[in-house]
Every structure is written in C-alpha cells, then in structure tokens.
Amino acid sequence: MIKNYIIVTLRNIFNNKIYSFINLLGLSVGIACTILIIVWVRYELGYDNFHTKLNQIYRVVTEYDGFRTPTTPGPMAAYLKSEIPEIVEATRFKGDNIILQYRDKSCKINGINAEPMFLDLFTFPSVKGNPALALDDASSIVLTQSGAEKLFGDEDPIGKVVKVSNKWTATVKSVVEDVPKNSSPPLNFEYLYPFKVYYYWRDPDNWTNNSDYNTWVLLDEKADFTEVNRKIDELIKRHNPDPKLKFFVQPLSEIHLNANTHRWDGPHGDINTVLIFSFLAMIILAIACINFTNLATAKSSLRSKEIGIRKVIGATRLQIIKQHLGESFIFTSLSVPISLIMIELFLPSFNEIAGNIYSINYLESWFIISLISILIITAFFSGLYPSIMLSSLGITKILQENESFSNDRKNWSQISFRKVLVIFQFSISIIVIISTLLIFNQLQYIFEKDLGYDAENLLYITTGRNYSPEVYERFNHEILELSSVVSTGSSDQIPTDTDFVLGVNYFHNDQKISASSPAFMIDENFLANYKIELIAGENFKPENKTSLKESFIINETAVREFGLKNPIGSYFEAYNRKGKVIGVVKDFHFENLKEKIEPLVFMYFDECYFLNIRIKSNNTAESINSIKALVEKHFPGHPFIYSFVDDKIEALYKKEVRMGELFKYFSFLAIFISILGLYGLVAFIVDQKTKEISIRKVLGSSVSSVVRNLISSFIIWIVIANIIAWPITYWAITKWLQNFEYKTEIDLGVFVIVGVIILLLSLFTVSLHAVKAALINPVKNLRNE
Amino acid sequence: MIQLKNITKYYKNKFIKTFVLRNINLEVKEGEFISVMGPSGSGKSTLLNIIGMLDAPSEGEYNFYDESVHKMKEKQLTELHKSHIGFVFQQYHLIDELTVFENLETPLLYQKVKTKERKARVAEILDQFNIVTKKNLFPSQLSGGQQQLVAVARAIITQPKLILADEPTGNLHSEQGKEIMELLKKLNKDGTTIIQVTHSEENAKYGNRIIRLMDGWIEE
Known part of the structure; x- marks a missing residue:
C-alpha cells in the first residue's frame, strides 16, 4: 500500500513540475532557516553549560537604588561563606588586562586575578601543572593554551619567566585549556594571575575602599537560593540599614540571557532576541507549510477523480487521509536533503552575520532529533487540512458531475480558508519587511546623530x-x-x-x-x-x-x-x-x-x-x-594596540546591526516564499477558470471582466494583509525603540511604500497568469472537455 | 440479494426539494442481469449509486443480503461494498498515475490481500483479459476499449457478488461495446449478479430484466 502511495506521489511530483518546484523550494528554505536558527538558539541556551557545577554556582549582585552591578566589596566572599551555611564555597576575583613580555615578544591579554578556590567553583581543566597551586603563589601566572601560544609559540611555557605590565615578574606554572567560546564575559580569560598580588597595593580586605570585586559562591546541592537571598538580606541589614542597598545571588545559568545588570557585565545575549528569532523561524516554516496547504487544496480538482476512484474500489476515509498525509511527508522528506545543501551553502554567510563560527555535526543526536521533529511537524501541518478536505469529497459528486463543482458550498469555504492563509502569509511578510526598514532607519539615525564630540579620524593607542x-x-x-x-x-x-x-x-x-x-x-x-x-x-x-x-x-x-x-x-x-x-x-x-x-x-x-x-x-x-x-x-x-573611536561606536550597536541584517534575510525569504505560493495558487485558479473564460469568449462577452475579477479579488487579499500588518508592526517597532533613549520618529511613509510595493509585486504575479487566461484559445479548451 | 423498500432521494435547496427518486421498490435476486433504462435525469445513476452504497437514500429501506444498509455507519458501508460490489463507469475512471498492473492491484491492496496472492491474481486476470502485454502502460496510452477492459478487470478482481455498470459502453464504438457486453454476459453466466444502466435497447437485451425509470418513478 505504502509503495502504491509513494508511486502516485512521485508520479504526481513529476507531472506537476511547477507545483512540485514551489513546494520543494518553499519547504526546503523553511527547514533550512529553522535549522540555522535552532543551531543559534542552542548555542545561546548552552552558554556556561561546560561548568560541571553550573546549577550550584551563583554570583553576588549589588543593587543600590535600583542600579544593579555584579560587583561587591572585597571581603564579601569570605564573610558570606562564614555566615551562611548553604554557601559551601565562595571566591572573589577581578577581571583585568596586562601586558606580558617575554624576551623581545609582548602582547596585551585579558584575564582574571583569582584565588585558588576559583578552580573549585568553575570548570577550567588543566593541561599542564596545577593551576590552583600556582594561584596560591604570588610569583606565578597561569595561561590558557592560546594565551601561551601568543607569547611562546610552540615552546613549552612551563617555567618561563615573563614580565607583567613592565612592573613584576612571574613564572608560568600551569597551562589550562582555552575558555570555551560560549562562556559569559566575566569568566573569559587568557591568563589567571594570583589574587594575592592585590595585597601589594589595593587592600582587598577593606569593606569600603573598592567595591569592584566579583564575588561568586557555590551553594549546597539542596540549597534554595531564594532562602539564601533572604539570609543575605538579613545579614546586610544588620550592618547597613540603608533600604536602598541590597545584595542578592544570581544563578550563573541566567547570566548570559537574563543578566539584568546595569554595568560591568560585558556583552551578553538577550532572551528576547532568542525568542524573536525562534518565532521568526517558525513563521518562515509556517509560510512554507501554508504554500503546501494552499496548493494542495487548489489542486484538489485534479486529485478528486483519483480520490473518488479509490473510494469506489474500497478505500476508507482514514486511508485517504493517511495517503495525503503520507504525500506531504514524502514532499517534506524530499525537501530535507535540499535544505541540508542550502545549510552547507549558507552557513558561512550566516556565521558572518551572526558574528560567530557555528559548525554543524550532522551525526550528532540533537541534530538528528531536531531534523526529524521538524520533518514530522512540517509534514503534519502542511498535510493536515488538505487531507481532511480531500477525503471529505463525496464520491458521487466527483465521479458524475464531471464539472469542477464550482458552486458547491464546500468549495466556497475552501476558498475562504485559502484566503485567510494567503492573508496571513502576506501580513507576516509585510510585518517583517517594514520592521527591517524601520530597524535600519533607527540604526542610521544612531550612526548619524551628533554625539557632541567629533569621532572622525580619531584613534587611540594604549601606552x-x-x-x-x-x-x-x-x-x-x-x-x-x-x-x-x-x-x-x-x-x-x-x-x-x-x-x-x-x-x-x-x-x-x-x-x-x-x-x-x-x-x-x-x-x-x-x-x-x-x-x-x-x-x-x-x-x-x-x-x-x-x-x-x-x-x-x-x-x-x-x-x-x-x-x-x-x-x-x-x-x-x-x-x-x-x-x-x-x-x-x-x-x-x-x-x-x-x-x-x-x-x-x-x-x-x-x-x-x-x-x-x-x-x-x-x-x-x-x-x-x-x-x-x-x-x-x-x-x-610594548605591543602596538590602536582603535578608531568611530569603530568603537559602531561596535556598540553590533547586536542591533546583526539583528537588522538577519531581519533583512528573513524578510526576503518570507516575501519570496509568499510570492512563490501566490504564483502557484493563481496558476491553479486560472487553470480551473479556463473553461469559464473559454465559454465567455465563445459567447462574445468581454474577457477583461474575468481577468479584472481575478486580479481585483487577489488585490483585496493583499490590501487586507496590509491593514492587519500595519498596526502590529507599529506596535512591535515602538516596543523595540523603547530600548533606545534617543530614537527616530516612526516613518509612516515606510508603511505606505512597502504596502504599495507588495501590492505591485502581487499584481505582477497575478497578471502573469491573467494574461495567459486572456489569451486562451476557446476552441482548444472546450474540445478538451 | 437486494431489497429496496420505498427508496426516495431528494436534494434540499433552501425551500425547494428536488426529487431524484420516488418510492422505489425493487428486489434483485442472485444471478440476475438487470438493465436500468430511462431518459437523462430520470435517476438511473442515482439508483445505481444507492445500490452501490456510494450514496445514501433520503428515505426508505435498503437490505443487502438481509443486512440493513440504511442503518450502517460509513466504515461498515465501505467494508461491505469493497468486498461485494464492483463498479464499471462510462468514463472508465482508472487512476491516471498508475499503470494497468497497479490499477488492478489497488482494490486488492485495500482488501489487505497478501503480496504473493495479489501478484498471482493480477497475473491471472491480465491473462484472462488478454492484456498481459499492456500491464506496464498508463491509462493514457490505451484506447477507450482497452481502458474499459481494464476497468472491468479491476471491478471483478475482488470477485464481487454484484457488478454495477453505469453505461459501460457509452464512450465506446460499437465493436468495442459489443466486446464489453459479451464479457459482462459471460461473468453473469459464471454467477455474478449484474445491474447496468444503459441508453441502448440493444445492450439492454443482454440482460434478463429491464427496469424503466421516468422522473424518479419506476414504470412497470
């Protein structure tokens, strides 16, 4: 039976080339897009996962009058550990950068001044030597593999004596593995330098002189961190009753996407961006599924005879449903290899836009599982409606009235269902396109705004x-x-x-x-x-x-x-x-x-x-x-390090620029797949109307009215799509602009321009077929009947 | 075998009921060859569809081998019609995307016949109808007569007790038509009950009883 279905599907694919092409292209683009986004989302969600004690690690955040920073006074770590039993370990550290010099080579590298306990909390495996011992000795330094390579190349770094910032000397006592790329900025380093050195000039055990230390704690496995926060609050109130001052712990697992601090936290991800892009991926896939659904129902008149015959010779309704779901499954399965090729082709540009190097191992289990889930979900949602609708067709109607049941009630409900789907597709496309343009408007505003100083031709060097x-x-x-x-x-x-x-x-x-x-x-x-x-x-x-x-x-x-x-x-x-x-x-x-x-x-x-x-x-x-x-x-x-101030300004908005770039691609894909679907849909409708147009021609009535009807009905759909899309876009962009203290006015002209362009684009698409319809030779078409 | 009591069929359209069949009473015994005749729109095809369980009557009782068809659910109906009834249509109605062999095989697939037996039965019927050489061709590559031959072969491959033929020769020229009618007659002789709808008096003579329909009534 399955073989029989596959044969019919494959022969249908070959017999309806435009239809198959549109579906395969749409589905594979949708799947490729979704996979790329999954790769990205998975990376974002996987931040800091490499720490084996991830779920027990917390950092202390200071809040003063609503202003939150991830820093505390120096003695905080030891004090909390001694007072709160749930805290099994605590450590303080401070990020810094130094200039390392070895013989005639030097480099500026970023790192952390840390205590030996640092390595009890965090998972940074050693390659050579014992890093914890090294951090206990003020005359030593720990380097990561790539940090060591910068200075020593292929030489063995252990035992080498380096000059630190032209002031101290230190012996390399240990080398640790490079910090994984998806490590949150406070925990990124190329060297670890003993915290002890601060005793030479900073007095880190003083509660009041400097509050710029990072304090991290390891909670007991069974500890409840809200309870710990209550205890911290109580403890602090005893010493400082200022109601504006608060300390609390924040889980390491939240830092990348939900840091919620105001300063000193480095660049990090944003849960909203993750949600927006996951949503966009689903939308693109949905647009592709809608193409399948729409074309399959539009094509129903071509398939109805087969369905009728199958019912006559013994197929149950369920078998018909299964057959058509199977068909969308086959279509989707055929799209998968195409989408994999697309991914291979687009991964480099995707990496460039996303500003990271993602690689996909196609044999990893998460990849296979997501691919199969996408396959099943896509096949199910694209095939569901057509299979239910096709299986419901009455046998006698199909087989006897050879006409394409044009005045049937059911047919009307199908058309309006299709209408809703097309309107949905275009609304989405319009939303994404307008948003993209408005995002770029804001970016342009930012880059052109007078900052109150002149950043052009201005560079700075580190001495x-x-x-x-x-x-x-x-x-x-x-x-x-x-x-x-x-x-x-x-x-x-x-x-x-x-x-x-x-x-x-x-x-x-x-x-x-x-x-x-x-x-x-x-x-x-x-x-x-x-x-x-x-x-x-x-x-x-x-x-x-x-x-x-x-x-x-x-x-x-x-x-x-x-x-x-x-x-x-x-x-x-x-x-x-x-x-x-x-x-x-x-x-x-x-x-x-x-x-x-x-x-x-x-x-x-x-x-x-x-x-x-x-x-x-x-x-x-x-x-x-x-x-x-x-x-x-x-x-x-001393290494020569310079930057231009305007580059530096640009880097501030990297996240926004990246978002704009990705939106650009999404909007292109959304409108591309939607137009593709519209093209296919109109092709079928014109096909169905061929006879009507022919008869009108024979009767001498004007064909232009048929064509006009066809065009105007589609145009109304697009106009409705615009009406739906505009307020949603306006709302979303207003929301996004709230991120900026300084922003452009939303340019309503963009809405109109996009609306008109989409309208013209669809008008063009519909006209391609309308013209074909007008040129129909009635004799030929009526003889066919 | 078939018992129709006061079968009525109408289509409701807002306020108007359009009657297609009115008060049909009919009994068909096993082994009969019945020809249903009447002008266009007299309800012949509708009657055939109701007997074939493709359509439900609006009113009345239908018993098939003493089972009450009018009380059955869709699933039971499908079960009953696929095991007992074969259909032949004027437009042949073969599946265009399937070859002759695959078309013949499909009803057996729906009856869940095992692969080995299925192949054997298709081979047998190809042989019986003398179309072995055509088995890998698609319907569009066959003449009308050949297509109808395949359609008849498909109808009997499940060895139904009843064959319903809706103007089986309507699209064929006389020579081919005659061939199909001879074939049906032979099947009837071998024990299959046949009900055909036809316009042609000549074809009607192949049967042993004629029922005339006029405006949905049976004319006795």
Missing part, C-alpha cells in the same frame, strides 16, 4: 604602563611633531566604554548630598582634542600644579541633576579629592544612545593610559605606521 611621566611627555611631544597628527589628549578611558563610576559629594541648599557619577581622568588637552565644548568656566591648567587635584569639570546634566545654581566655584568632592567645579562642558554622548546622558565628572591626571590622537583624513595607513614606530621607540617591547 606602556608604569613608565615615568617624562617618558609620556617626550612620547606625546614626538607624536605631535608628526605631520599627519592634528592634536592629542590622554585619558583613562574612551567614550562608549566608561566603566569608572565614583561616589561624589556636593552641596545643595547648604546640605551635603552624595550621589554616584561616571568619571573620566583626563589631561588638559583631552577636551579640545575630542572637540567637546566648554560652555562655562575654564579647562584644567597644568601650570597650577597644586590646584589641579582640587578641580573638577562636570557636564550640563550634572549641573541640572545636582541642582547647582552657580556651578563654577561650587564645592565638589570625589575620589578622595576635595575642591571645586572649575568648568562645565556641553552634554555629549559618552555612552551608547540606548542610555540617557548621565552626570559626568572630569578629573585631572598626568598619567597616560590611552593617548587619543586626531589625525588628518588623508593617508591614514602612513599615520598609523609612524605612530607605531614611536610606540616601539618609547615603550620597547
């Missing part, structure tokens, strides 16, 4: 650390002498990437008020170099060495939010410096445009972490080369 001020001064001087350099200025951080937040104090109505504010350490040239406008007071003056550390420059928002009526000369204190405000700068966007501009404080420093260099627009490559030569001259052994 060597711990050199004497004279070295920096000489270096800066020689840089300025280069013909391609316009100006320079130094700072401890770069706009877009501020992670230095301070507690500040000021007087408002004679009352001393505390607040927190991001801060920049700069030299006297920084503001001019960035073209940040000073609107009141004056810049730092290096001549008055004594007053420099008592001077603050703040931004307009700080003036407003702190309520300083006469800002210049008003008392200010921060970073253990007491003094007064000497200047006010115009607001500029030192963070990304998703955030509102915050109060900002500038303080003077004479070190140089980053040297910001404005160069002339011509001959960029040459300027960089000459700067590089000077870095090598003044900081021998």
Whole structure:
C-alpha cells in the first residue's frame, strides 16, 4: 500500500513540475532557516553549560537604588561563606588586562586575578601543572593554551619567566585549556594571575575602599537560593540599614540571557532576541507549510477523480487521509536533503552575520532529533487540512458531475480558508519587511546623530604602563611633531566604554548630598582634542600644579541633576579629592544612545593610559605606521594596540546591526516564499477558470471582466494583509525603540511604500497568469472537455 | 440479494426539494442481469449509486443480503461494498498515475490481500483479459476499449457478488461495446449478479430484466 502511495506521489511530483518546484523550494528554505536558527538558539541556551557545577554556582549582585552591578566589596566572599551555611564555597576575583613580555615578544591579554578556590567553583581543566597551586603563589601566572601560544609559540611555557605590565615578574606554572567560546564575559580569560598580588597595593580586605570585586559562591546541592537571598538580606541589614542597598545571588545559568545588570557585565545575549528569532523561524516554516496547504487544496480538482476512484474500489476515509498525509511527508522528506545543501551553502554567510563560527555535526543526536521533529511537524501541518478536505469529497459528486463543482458550498469555504492563509502569509511578510526598514532607519539615525564630540579620524593607542611621566611627555611631544597628527589628549578611558563610576559629594541648599557619577581622568588637552565644548568656566591648567587635584569639570546634566545654581566655584568632592567645579562642558554622548546622558565628572591626571590622537583624513595607513614606530621607540617591547573611536561606536550597536541584517534575510525569504505560493495558487485558479473564460469568449462577452475579477479579488487579499500588518508592526517597532533613549520618529511613509510595493509585486504575479487566461484559445479548451 | 423498500432521494435547496427518486421498490435476486433504462435525469445513476452504497437514500429501506444498509455507519458501508460490489463507469475512471498492473492491484491492496496472492491474481486476470502485454502502460496510452477492459478487470478482481455498470459502453464504438457486453454476459453466466444502466435497447437485451425509470418513478 505504502509503495502504491509513494508511486502516485512521485508520479504526481513529476507531472506537476511547477507545483512540485514551489513546494520543494518553499519547504526546503523553511527547514533550512529553522535549522540555522535552532543551531543559534542552542548555542545561546548552552552558554556556561561546560561548568560541571553550573546549577550550584551563583554570583553576588549589588543593587543600590535600583542600579544593579555584579560587583561587591572585597571581603564579601569570605564573610558570606562564614555566615551562611548553604554557601559551601565562595571566591572573589577581578577581571583585568596586562601586558606580558617575554624576551623581545609582548602582547596585551585579558584575564582574571583569582584565588585558588576559583578552580573549585568553575570548570577550567588543566593541561599542564596545577593551576590552583600556582594561584596560591604570588610569583606565578597561569595561561590558557592560546594565551601561551601568543607569547611562546610552540615552546613549552612551563617555567618561563615573563614580565607583567613592565612592573613584576612571574613564572608560568600551569597551562589550562582555552575558555570555551560560549562562556559569559566575566569568566573569559587568557591568563589567571594570583589574587594575592592585590595585597601589594589595593587592600582587598577593606569593606569600603573598592567595591569592584566579583564575588561568586557555590551553594549546597539542596540549597534554595531564594532562602539564601533572604539570609543575605538579613545579614546586610544588620550592618547597613540603608533600604536602598541590597545584595542578592544570581544563578550563573541566567547570566548570559537574563543578566539584568546595569554595568560591568560585558556583552551578553538577550532572551528576547532568542525568542524573536525562534518565532521568526517558525513563521518562515509556517509560510512554507501554508504554500503546501494552499496548493494542495487548489489542486484538489485534479486529485478528486483519483480520490473518488479509490473510494469506489474500497478505500476508507482514514486511508485517504493517511495517503495525503503520507504525500506531504514524502514532499517534506524530499525537501530535507535540499535544505541540508542550502545549510552547507549558507552557513558561512550566516556565521558572518551572526558574528560567530557555528559548525554543524550532522551525526550528532540533537541534530538528528531536531531534523526529524521538524520533518514530522512540517509534514503534519502542511498535510493536515488538505487531507481532511480531500477525503471529505463525496464520491458521487466527483465521479458524475464531471464539472469542477464550482458552486458547491464546500468549495466556497475552501476558498475562504485559502484566503485567510494567503492573508496571513502576506501580513507576516509585510510585518517583517517594514520592521527591517524601520530597524535600519533607527540604526542610521544612531550612526548619524551628533554625539557632541567629533569621532572622525580619531584613534587611540594604549601606552606602556608604569613608565615615568617624562617618558609620556617626550612620547606625546614626538607624536605631535608628526605631520599627519592634528592634536592629542590622554585619558583613562574612551567614550562608549566608561566603566569608572565614583561616589561624589556636593552641596545643595547648604546640605551635603552624595550621589554616584561616571568619571573620566583626563589631561588638559583631552577636551579640545575630542572637540567637546566648554560652555562655562575654564579647562584644567597644568601650570597650577597644586590646584589641579582640587578641580573638577562636570557636564550640563550634572549641573541640572545636582541642582547647582552657580556651578563654577561650587564645592565638589570625589575620589578622595576635595575642591571645586572649575568648568562645565556641553552634554555629549559618552555612552551608547540606548542610555540617557548621565552626570559626568572630569578629573585631572598626568598619567597616560590611552593617548587619543586626531589625525588628518588623508593617508591614514602612513599615520598609523609612524605612530607605531614611536610606540616601539618609547615603550620597547610594548605591543602596538590602536582603535578608531568611530569603530568603537559602531561596535556598540553590533547586536542591533546583526539583528537588522538577519531581519533583512528573513524578510526576503518570507516575501519570496509568499510570492512563490501566490504564483502557484493563481496558476491553479486560472487553470480551473479556463473553461469559464473559454465559454465567455465563445459567447462574445468581454474577457477583461474575468481577468479584472481575478486580479481585483487577489488585490483585496493583499490590501487586507496590509491593514492587519500595519498596526502590529507599529506596535512591535515602538516596543523595540523603547530600548533606545534617543530614537527616530516612526516613518509612516515606510508603511505606505512597502504596502504599495507588495501590492505591485502581487499584481505582477497575478497578471502573469491573467494574461495567459486572456489569451486562451476557446476552441482548444472546450474540445478538451 | 437486494431489497429496496420505498427508496426516495431528494436534494434540499433552501425551500425547494428536488426529487431524484420516488418510492422505489425493487428486489434483485442472485444471478440476475438487470438493465436500468430511462431518459437523462430520470435517476438511473442515482439508483445505481444507492445500490452501490456510494450514496445514501433520503428515505426508505435498503437490505443487502438481509443486512440493513440504511442503518450502517460509513466504515461498515465501505467494508461491505469493497468486498461485494464492483463498479464499471462510462468514463472508465482508472487512476491516471498508475499503470494497468497497479490499477488492478489497488482494490486488492485495500482488501489487505497478501503480496504473493495479489501478484498471482493480477497475473491471472491480465491473462484472462488478454492484456498481459499492456500491464506496464498508463491509462493514457490505451484506447477507450482497452481502458474499459481494464476497468472491468479491476471491478471483478475482488470477485464481487454484484457488478454495477453505469453505461459501460457509452464512450465506446460499437465493436468495442459489443466486446464489453459479451464479457459482462459471460461473468453473469459464471454467477455474478449484474445491474447496468444503459441508453441502448440493444445492450439492454443482454440482460434478463429491464427496469424503466421516468422522473424518479419506476414504470412497470
């Protein structure tokens, strides 16, 4: 029996080439899309899964007045462990970057200063040596395999002595495996350096001086973390009754997609993006299934004879249903290999857009299971309606009235069902297309917005650390002498990437008020170099060495939010410096445009972490080369690391750009499959109407009215699809734009333009057949009957 | 074998009932060869479909071998008709996508006949109808007469007790038509009950009883 069904299906596939082509193409695109999204979603959901104790690992989050950061004071870890029995282990660490030097080679690498317990919580297997022992010894360092390779190449790193940031020496005592790609940023490292070294200059056991340590705890297997949080709260209240202050633990498994912190957490995923893309994959697959359903029901008049005969010679209704479900199963099965080929072809571009290297092992069980599930679900949903509808056709009707039962009630309900499905397809396509355009509108707005400083032709370099001020001064001087350099200025951080937040104090109505504010350490040239406008007071003056550390420059928002009526000369204190405000700068966007501009404080420093260099627009490559030569001259052994500020700004919106890119592809696929389906559907309808058109022609009546009817009925569908799609899109995009503090107006023109284009596109598709219908030779068609 | 009591068939259309059959009483005994005659629209085909269980009467009783067909569910009906009744149509109604062999095989598939027996029975009937050479051809590659031959072969392959033929020669020229009629006559001789609908007096003579229908009534 099955063989019989397969034979009929395959012969049908060959006999109806357009129909088969549309279905196979649509289904395989849908399946390929879904699989790629599954690969992506699986990767996102698999973050940090490599830790064997994943479900017991939590980190401590500090919340002050609703502002959450994943950092705490240094002694927190040990204190919590001693007071709360559910916490079986606790450790503190701090992310950092260092410049490693070995003989004439050097590199800047990111890593973590960690305690030996670090390796009891997290799973970072050792390749050589004992990393826990190494972390107990302040004179050693642990490298990952690729970290070691950067410095030592193929040589055995164990026992090698390296220079750390031009200041200390350390012996490589252990090498651990590379951190997996899907590890959350706080736990990404290329080196582990003993936490102990902080005792040399930071006093990490002090509760008040620095609160920038990461505290992680390991809970007992049976512990309930909400109970632990209650205990932590109780404990903290005993010491600090401030109701705005809260500490709580957050599971490691939530950090990637649900971090919910405001700062110092690195780039991470977003559960909403995962949901949006999973939903989009389903939608694309649904559009393909709808094509199958629509074409199969439209084709029913061609299949009805066979069904009638089968019923006459003994088929039950259930057998007919099974046969047609089987048919959609065969179709879907044939699409699977095509979709696998598509995946192979598109994976490289997908990787590029998604910004990651995904690879698929086609023999892994998760892959096979998802493929089979997709196959079954797709086959079932595309075949369900056609099989039920086809099996319900009455035998006598089919076999006797050779006419294509045109006035039958049932036929009408089929048409309206198809109508609903087509409208659904087009609504979805329109939603995705308009969304894509509006996303790009917003991205363009962001990239073109005046940030309050000039990021063009502005680059920054990292200088060597711990050199004497004279070295920096000489270096800066020689840089300025280069013909391609316009100006320079130094700072401890770069706009877009501020992670230095301070507690500040000021007087408002004679009352001393505390607040927190991001801060920049700069030299006297920084503001001019960035073209940040000073609107009141004056810049730092290096001549008055004594007053420099008592001077603050703040931004307009700080003036407003702190309520300083006469800002210049008003008392200010921060970073253990007491003094007064000497200047006010115009607001500029030192963070990304998703955030509102915050109060900002500038303080003077004479070190140089980053040297910001404005160069002339011509001959960029040459300027960089000459700067590089000077870095090598003044900081021998120091790696040359530079970035352009505008690249840095672009990187802020990588997630959004990526989303826009993926939307672009999705919208193309959605409309492509929908138009394909429309083409097939109209082809069948015109086929069915051939006789009607022929008779009208013979009777001498106008054919154009038939064609007009055909076109106008489809156009109404598309118009309805637009009407449904527009408010949904408007709502969704408004919601998305809420992510941005600075955003464009939603351009309603885009809605109209997309609507018109889709309308024209479908008009064109329908006309292809309408013209064919108009050119029908009635004699030929009527003789066929 | 077949007993129809007061069979009435009508189609309801909002307010109007259109009658196709009215008060049909008919008894068919095993081994009969009945010809149903009457002008177009007199209800011949509807009567045949009701007897063949493809259509249900609006009113009346239908007993087939003392079983009450009018009380049966769809599944039972399918079971009964596929094991006892074979159909032959004017338009042959072969499945276009299947070859002669596969067309003949399909009814046996629905009866869940084992592969070996199935092949044997198809081979036997191909031989009996002298169409072995055509077994791998598709219906479109055959003449009308040959197609009808295959259709008859398909109807009898399940060895039904009753064959219902709806104008079996209507689309054939006289020579081919005669061949099909001879074939039906032979089947009847071998014990199969046959009811045919026909326009042709000549073909009606192949049967041993003629029923004339007029506007849904039987004319005695």
